[in-house]
Amino acid sequence: MARSATTTDAFAAIAEPRRREILGVLAKAQADGHRGVAAAPEHDVTWLVEELGWPQPQVSKHLSVLLQVGLVSVVRKGRRRMYSLNADELRPVFDWVKQYEKFWEHQLERIKARAERMHRERTSNQTHRGPVPPSQAPSD
């Protein structure tokens, strides 16, 4: 078997930085309101191409993935297609990652507690690996 398809779910779709960028541009466009005037929620592919500076086919292909996953919606308007953000589909990602919030929320307390512990204790005999642990392992 190979890697799971990018169109499997939001997790797979947003793994690609460029797709996150597209969502970001659409979000910005939707959020930015000028002087109380609501921002445009929909946008042209041409507009996106200009905004992103990528080749049009590339933009279209990424939009296709986002569409299949439901992260964007389309409305045909003449020969144009108006895309808009569908942030709803990001909720599963949010909910999943939110579960882990507690692990860094209390980190400060834990670090403090460990510091005190290490004042008395003196364990060793352990090798360390892994990218820069937030706190030094007591490897003395």
Added chain:
Amino acid sequence: MARSATTTDAFAAIAEPRRREILGVLAKAQADGHRGVAAAPEHDVTWLVEELGWPQPQVSKHLSVLLQVGLVSVVRKGRRRMYSLNADELRPVFDWVKQYEKFWEHQLERIKARAERMHRERTSNQTHRGPVPPSQAPSD
């Protein structure tokens, strides 16, 4: 070019469901404390293999990816390697997706407002696509 490497960042790493599962198991193990006794933050590969029910090489390989991205840490202990969750590296994902929270936070209000609008208005002439748009595009 091909797809970006799974070891590029947390986004790429957690695109794989099995890797999310591993993180989930490590999180559960770390969170579950029994009768005020702190849960074990570190775990054997063997323990993970039993917990997950996958072939050992598969577990090791996924752990390798998670390690490279920094989502887990390792401590060697005899012939065993104790892995532990490093949720810190999930923060970028959390921060990114949190930006989009506002788009579904106010959704109820928007839906209500739109419902009222549609009571009077009656536009149509637009083709729809995309997975169940939560809201009709107000094309006025």
Added chain:
DNA sequence: TTAATATATTCTGATATAGGAATATATCAA
């Protein structure tokens, strides 16, 4: 030393990208 245990690594094959280039399709304009 030899065996057993714990874990990582290598090799293989099927597959799905992502980007680039070219092209097809649909719609509007003249």
Added chain:
DNA sequence: TTGATATATTCCTATATCAGAATATATTAA
């Protein structure tokens, strides 16, 4: 009808997976 514009799709290639099987490596036990 012919041309122009907007967008999608197809073909190509290089690459990186993921699972499975087999094997290598390191450590402890006998």
